[in-house]
């Protein structure tokens with residue numbers, strides 16, 4: 161298999177909210193050797209009966225087609241939407257970043273946080289915790305800068321995504 | 333019973349009865365005792381006591397594949413469930429609809445490493461179409477009925493229902509299939525009419541067409557098999573079937589080129605290689621069929637009809653995918669074909685057929701059977717004679733896995749679907765004997781023959797006990813070469829004749845073994861004894877083990893070595909002696 165036409169796709173997978181459903185999805189990916197770049201899951205329906213899995217994967221067009229078809233075979237999967245294919249969408253990620261430092265680096269960290277519109281959610285004598293929302297690229301470049309300024313601990317949510325415009329994933 | 337309130341165990345049995353289940357293959361244990369109690373108290377469902385849970389699953393597979401119904405298995409928790417795993421995987425690979433009920437420790441002990449606890453839903457998740465852990469008795473009726481839908485619908489497969497012991501004791505209201513609400517799970521059945529029209533167009537203008545027919549056609553049902561046979565006949569085009577598709581169209585059809593793939597016929601494989609239009613019907617372009625994928629049928633446009641979208645464009649990109657039930661789509665196609673009555677290119681076809689006839693003339697399955705005193709029985713001869721002497725009866729064939737399986741596929745011919753049961757996808761040695769038992773349970777009056785290898789037979793030999801207990805007149809026809817023959821063949825062709833661990837010493841005397849179970853044993857050692865043994869075997873009303881002592885070193889040809897293309901097919905040993913296997917091919921199984 162050649163690597164030249166690997167594409168990144170963002171999938172929104174609506175599933176019945178029942179035990180084991182995440183294991184089925186993750187097991188499918190590991191069992192068949194597909195990539196998961198990120199995966200998040202939370203309930204999204206009023207009665208808690210449905211969850212949405214936001215999944216970023218990569219592969220050749222044939223593999224991406226396989227991934228979607230295989231996901232659709234799972235009994236608790238209601239719907240698979242390929243946001244990358246279906247048109248413009250918004251991708252966002254949330255991160256909490258702790259940085260341990262002191263002296264001038266501490267001030268520099270605050271300055272950069274300001275540029276990125278990261279919020280300070282915790283302050284201690286030798287540390288900050290920043291909260292940051294944005295595209296995966298924005299978070300990555302923030303982290304790159306922070307790593308120069310001290311020891312960093314990161315908690316990232318993974319990508320969540322939604323279509324632009326009035327169409328919902330149910331309608332397409 | 334008032335308001336249909338009953339125990340979980342009774343709910344299970346009632347649900348099975350309402351789903352039309354007549355027989356369960358199972359083995360008891362602590363975690364399923366309430367279910368066994370419920371079985372004891374009723375008469376509508378029969379239970380067959382097996383000797384090993386793997387056997388139970390293969391029996392249910394044989395039952396399901398020979399009837400088109402769902403097979404049902406019942407096993408206990410822990411080792412009962414883990415023993416069933418090979419059978420479940422086999423059923424998943426070959427799309428066999430099964431329900432496997434497994435006992436589980438009581439809900440409050442789950443996760444405690446309790447006695448005979450196993451994470452059954454965890455273990456079976458990758459080898460079932462779906463599985464359930466029923467944590468509350470109120471869910472039970474719904475789960476039972478949904479499980480049957482899941483097992484049967486779309487591309488069929490096995491479903492596990494894990495039943496904690498306290499749930500079997502607890503009481504709830506039983507709900508019938510009509511009373512439960514189905515969830516969103518369903519499959520597209522009819523095909524896209526635009527795609528179908530396109531397909532008809534392509535089929536009608538083909539110059540070198542071929543139908544490539546798989547087990548999905550048989551799964552779809554007898555109507556689908558009739559429809560494909562009709563379409564093949566009306567078009568006059570050649571057709572080949574996969575290992576799983578044997579019997580989908582009558583073998584007596586002059587348009588049938590035999591099986592394709594690794595041990596398929598020369599004509600089927602070369603026609604696949606050279607065709608310009610391929611019509612794949614319920615087949616999945618498996619690696620045993622395609623050979624080297626980048627050299628597979630390089631000049632053809634492909635139409636692929638399948639109910640499972642994940643089977644389409646998986647290994648081989650196709651021009652016209654049609655997702656839907658094969659039977660449904662074929663009847664749509666036949667209707668359009670009737671209306672349009674297209675003129676096929678008969679001149680091109682004539683040329684195509686003459687090409688095919690030249691390949692046929694090679695007579696790729698030929699073998700030499702001598703009848704001198706020193707001559708040994710050729711395995712091909714034994715199976716060919718078996719076919720000749722049983723073809724006029726309602727005969728069901730199962731097989732084990734190995735050379736004998738491929739010879740059976742080459743030399744036993746099928747006129748109808750559902751009469752051939754073999755482990756295709758998983759290639760499970762030990763499948764044939766129990767699956768023959770399952771077939772015999774479903775068809776008590778019919779002739780059921782397990783064409784076996786002696787090696788594979790040893791893998792589930794304990795099921796002779798099940799045959800004996802229910803006096804099931806299965807005929808175990810052992811092609812005994814004393815070798816794990818298929819392994820020996822690969823070692824001969826690809827590993828310089830270093831026969832590492834492929835000879836079985838210490839085989840039992842199969843006649844004495846049969847007799848120790850109260851069955852009849854017989855043996856043939858010379859070609860001239862074969863007919864007589866087959867006749868006696870068939871005439872014997874009870875179970876038989878026939879030990880057919882065959883040439884030890886016979887190889888199965890034609891053969892497309894792993895990693896080779898269809899047109900690199902080997903017809904015999906002479907050409908293969910020079911290493912034809914590529915480096916890449918060596919790593920393939």
Ligand SMILES: Cc1ncc(C[n+]2csc(CCOP(=O)(O)OP(=O)(O)O)c2C)c(N)n1
Pocket residue numbers: 732733734735736737759760761762784785786787788789811813814815816817818819
């Ligand atoms: C459970 C299992 N283990 C191992 C294999 C690998 N295998 C494939 S064919 C074969 C030899 C089968 O020997 P036998 O049943 O005597 O059949 P023959 O090839 O001699 O006809 C083996 C070991 C397998 N298919 N299944």
Ligand SMILES: [Mg+2]
Pocket residue numbers: 734785786787811812813814815816817
């Ligand atoms: Mg053998």
